[in-house]
Amino acid sequence: MSEKSVTIPNLGGRTAVITGANSGLGLETARTLGRAGAKVVLAVRNEEKGREAAGSVPGMAEVRRLDLADLSSVRAFADGWKGDIHLLINNAGVMAVPAGRTVDGFETQFGVNHLGHFALTNLLLQHVTGRVVTVSSQMHRLARDVHSEDVGLEHGYSPYRAYARSKLANLLFTLELQRRLEQVGSDVLSVASHPGYAATNLQSHGADPFTRKVALLANKVVAQSAWVGSLPTVFAATQDIDGAGYAGPGRMFGVRGAPTYAKRSAAAKDTEVARRLWEMSEEMTRVSFPL
Numbered sequence: 466m467s468e469k470s471v472t473i474p475n476l477g478g479r480t481a482v483i484t485g486a487n488s489g490l491g492l493e494t495a496r497t498l499g500r501a502g503a504k505v506v507l508a509v510r511n512e513e514k515g516r517e518a519a520g521s522v523p524g525m526a527e528v529r530r531l532d533l534a535d536l537s538s539v540r541a542f543a544d545g546w547k548g549d550i551h552l553l554i555n556n557a558g559v560m561a562v563p564a565g566r567t568v569d570g571f572e573t574q575f576g577v578n579h580l581g582h583f584a585l586t587n588l589l590l591q592h593v594t595g596r597v598v599t600v601s602s603q604m605h606r607l608a609r610d611v612h613s614e615d616v617g618l619e620h621g622y623s624p625y626r627a628y629a630r631s632k633l634a635n636l637l638f639t640l641e642l643q644r645r646l647e648q649v650g651s652d653v654l655s656v657a658s659h660p661g662y663a664a665t666n667l668q669s670h671g672a673d674p675f676t677r678k679v680a681l682l683a684n685k686v687v688a689q690s691a692w693v694g695s696l697p698t699v700f701a702a703t704q705d706i707d708g709a710g711y712a713g714p715g716r717m718f719g720v721r722g723a724p725t726y727a728k729r730s731a732a733a734k735d736t737e738v739a740r741r742l743w744e745m746s747e748e749m750t751r752v753s754f755p756l
Contacts, residue, residue: 471696471724473703477502479595481702482550484508484531484582485557487518490600490660493695494554498702499523503551508542510534533557533581535568536750543588551595552702555582558600558631561624571749572622578631583638584750591755596654598701599639603659603713605632606730611742634742636711636729641739643709649756654708658701659727661714663694689714700724 481498485491486507495505499522507522508531509515515528529545532538558578567576586597607629635657642655701712706726713727732738747753 471700471704473497473501473699475502476551476703479551480504480506480549481552481554482506482508482589483552483554483556484533484585487511487514489691490663490695490698491554491556492518492521493692494556494698494702495522495526497692497695497699498552499526501703508557531557531585532568533577533585534573536581536584536752537568539581539584540588543585546589546592548592549594550589550592553586553589553593553597554698554702555586555597555599555635556698557582561628563624564622572627574624574627574631575634578628579634579638580746580750582635583746584752586638586642587752587755590653593653596656596702597639597642598698599635599655599657600698601635601639601657601659601711602628602632603661603727604629605636605733608633609732610738611637633730633733636733637735637739637742638746639711640709640734640736641743644736644739645743645754646756647708651756654706654710656701656706656709657711658697658724659711659713660694660697661689661722663689663691697724697727 476498481503483491483495483505486495487509495507499505502524504525505522506527506529507515507519508529510530510532512528512530519526519528529542530538531542559574562573565573567573569576571580582599607625611630611634639655639657646653646655697712697714701710706712711727711729712724714722714724
């Protein structure tokens with residue numbers, strides 16, 4: 466597959482902020498947008514690794530520290546921002562990690578994958594002129610609800626259940642953000658993507674050793690490259706797509722192939738649950754919709 470699968474417009478003069486861009490899907494997205502002329506800001510927890518990654522991004526690349534597991538870091542990143550953001554790409558995430566808590570006491574996967582990006586987006590939204598792209602996963606289908614009655618999963622932690630719930634939250638966030646943007650007459654789009662099965666280091670941090678080994682084997686046998694896995698995000702960021710649209714690979718039930726529109730679960734379309742999740746997220750982060 467070549468980049469001709471996604472015809473990318475000239476992004477000269479535009480700025481793209483990409484979370485978790487020091488490796489994997491985020492770095493491949495940064496390289497592609499950089500080749501298209503965008504100034505790319507790698508928002509990363511490890512600045513040293515970020516600087517190494519930035520050296521492989523064509524054009525203008527900048528590194529700024531961002532730890533999504535610490536809301537004070539999220540606020541500091543937003544407070545230090547000046548100027549427009551054409552693309553805010555919420556890419557960073559953790560997958561099936563052992564039970565743990567963020568700095569602010571949230572279950573790690575929900576805290577990093579959803580709440581960190583929820584706070585970051587709302588704190589930066591006044592600067593965004595184009596799109597907010599949030600990277601989800603087809604594993605969102607394994608979650609029926611965001612379990613607002615047990616948001617900390619204190620009554621039984623399952624690494625993959627927690628991951629699925631956080632990815633469902635990503636899609637519900639995308640849906641409700643788009644509704645709010647339309648309500649205030651904003652031209653900004655909220656969209657989502659998923660990479661299918663892409664070989665990245667995300668699978669290497671799972672809580673279960675056996676599952677890690679299976680995932681790493683599948684990376685070699687089944688998975689697409691990280692670059693191909695990044696193309697749905699590039700598609701969502703640059704192509705003609707509806708608000709709250711969801712992009713992903715078009716073959717093998719969304720596992721592989723060129724990017725196109727993807728299907729989501731019924732739970733991911735529930736506007737009432739999306740509204741309740743938003744209100745709960747505002748209470749937890751003390752960050753609200755700014756427009």
